[in-house]
Amino acid sequence: MDETSQKIIDATMSLVRDKGYVAMTTKDIAKLAGVNECTLFRKFKSKKDIVLNGMEQEKWRGNLTPDVFQNIKWDLAADLEMFMTEYMERMTPDFVRLSIGLRAPQIYEETAPLVMKVPQAFLSSLIEYFEGMEQRGKLPHLDFECLAMTIFSSTFGYTFLSASFEDHLSQISREEYIRQSVQTFINGIPYQE
Structure with a gap:
């Protein structure tokens, strides 16, 4: 990849993150990349083509495999905390905003499979972990996909809301959220009638 093409990709992906796919124009891309529009179209067929090239680069994909x-450790609390922490460390606010910007109907069909690799990696790994816990006699046979979706939804929700509102919505730290979520997942909510 030549330097000019990389500048165009970086500008495009930054604009998708900051403005969304639909709102950005090729003029915006050219200006941010420091090139003219003719150069942009010599390097790429369309703004969609630029985005798809950007999605092929690790720096513009979620780094979660x-x-x-x-x-x-085969300790349920410690391991669930590890899963949630690993996800939250890699799914930065920038990546969350980029993935939101990639949901435009004009490119969704092409970008969705790439964006979905992140939750798929999390879910498949967690399901495999639950199966391993069952094999070790540490968990009964349960609907492991449902359990994994519950943990993922909680993890994704916190990550998405933190990226969207920073600490304006909640003052709960990431570490405290993870710890309390895992404890609630394992022990349930203490309830008295």
Whole structure:
């Protein structure tokens, strides 16, 4: 990839993150990249083509693969905290905003499979972990996909809301949120009638 093409991709992906796919124009891209529009179209067919090229680069994809969940202790609380922490460390506010910007109907069909690799990695790894816990006699046979979706939804929700509102919505730290969520997941809510 030549330097000019990379500048165009970086400008485009930054604009998708900051403005959304639909709102950005090729004029915006050219200006931010420091090139003229003719150069942009010599390098790429369309703004969609630029985005798809950007999605192929690791720096513009969520850096979450099953291999990040290898620090397993076979202790439910510690391991669930590890899963949530690994996800939250890699899903930065910038990546969350970029993935929101990539949901435009004009590109969704092409970008959704790439964006979905992140939750798929989390879910498949967590399901495999629950199955391993069952094999070790530490969990009964349950609907592990449902359990994984519950943990993922909680993790994604906190990450999304933090990226959207920073600490204006809640003052709960990430570490405290993870700890309390895992404890509630494992022990349930203490309830008295």
